[in-house]
């Protein structure tokens with residue numbers, strides 16, 4: 334299928350002239366009346382900041398097909414996807430663990446619990462999928478890539494602590510994304526629990542409980558005893574019904590990467606959440622800048638599965654590298670087209686990176702020129718998964734002050750290697766590992782250089798240490 338430049342421009346509501354200009358940049362000369370193929374059209378659409386939607390019609394499955402309009406087949410109700418947010422220590426992780434523990438059907442209990450970035454449970458009212466990286470950083474990292482993976486936010490507020498800064502932050506994030514909120518007032522088992530205070534405080538932020546005439550469902554729960562969790566799940570299902578969440582069940586799968594990591598012996602392991610269609614073993618998948626054939630699908634219980642439908646998370650093996658969390662993935666049938674798109678994206682990513690580096694270099698030069706007394710805290714950062722890397726980079730990014738700038742000079746997924754140590758040494762950087770260790774060579778090298786490698790497993794721990802390092806660097810006040 335082909336489309337004329339003029340038609341495509343019209344569909345995107347841009348001037349045809351802009352499209353021809355962009356085409357020229359991509360090395361193709363075309364007039365407004367000329368037709369271009371779908372792959373080129375999709376690249377154009379993407380370049381212009383729109384989201385191309387692949388046609389999931391079986392008739393055209395033989396081609397890598399995109400269309401600005403969406404066609405679908407066998408549309409069905411799909412489970413809601415839930416992200417849990419809230420202040421640190423209010424019980425996000427405990428709640429995720431408790432739901433998982435109590436709701437996994439006994440038949441599936443044979444498997445070993447795997448952390449794949451999400452899991453789904455069956456309730457009386459249907460299936461619910463939880464993204465199991467709690468927190469706002471992961472939520473916004475996904476969103477900044479245009480991946481609207483979450484349908485509903487569960488906001489956890491500890492009944493003995495009330496509304497705290499990150500509670501407010503979570504409300505802001507959910508609002509910005511237009512995602513409905515359900516409140517879980519947690520730690521009801523504690524003697525100091527004061528749910529009315531929570532209701533009051535939330536009302537001040539215009540999150541008003543249904544009990545008080547507002548539109549936010551609130552469940553009183555305990556992630557420790559399990560009290561109220563069924564109510565919470567019911568609220569989620571009711572909200573989902575209201576939202577009439579639907580997705581086509583048939584056709585080539587499309588979705589989002591929720592997490593990816595390198596695993597010894599298995600290679601790149603990529604967790605995805607299917608949004609449309611059905612993902613199958615043997616499918617050719619294009620995810621971000623990489624593509625490959627799906628060798629195996631594994632669910633969150635470590636069990637091999639053959640297929641995964643809408644809102645179902647699975648881990649896939651077969652991609653050559655780890656795409657970033659939040660990247661879209663889609664099943665394609667034409668390997669040549671997949672390669673074309675992957676190459677195009679790789680080049681584009683490289684260009685953007687160069688631009689960013691140049692901008693950063695310039696910025697820091699200007700900074701140094703303008704203010705002679707600015708210091709830099711250089712950081713080399715390694716993490717276990719892309720998700721935590723992005724969350725940490727986002728958090729570190731916000732720490733810079735006028736006096737001290739935080740500069741991540743290198744970051745990546747995997748163990749701390751010799752070259753990380755060398756780089757940190759040569760650039761006087763601190764070397765931080767998040768859920769990863771240094772390999773033996775790196776450790777020897779660091780010892781020899783008398784360098785300290787710091788290890789963390791909690792984001793806030795790392796951030797706090799960086800903050801103290803920064804204050805240690807502050808020039809004494811005059």
Ligand code: GDP
Pocket residue numbers: 419420421422423424425426427428467519520521522523554555556557558
């Ligand atoms: P997160 O930082 O929001 O993920 O919070 P955690 O799930 O790690 O919980 C923080 C602390 O509160 C842990 O010590 C939990 O055991 C405890 N906690 C979480 N939920 C409850 C609850 O419902 N009741 C009580 N008594 N303690 C809880």
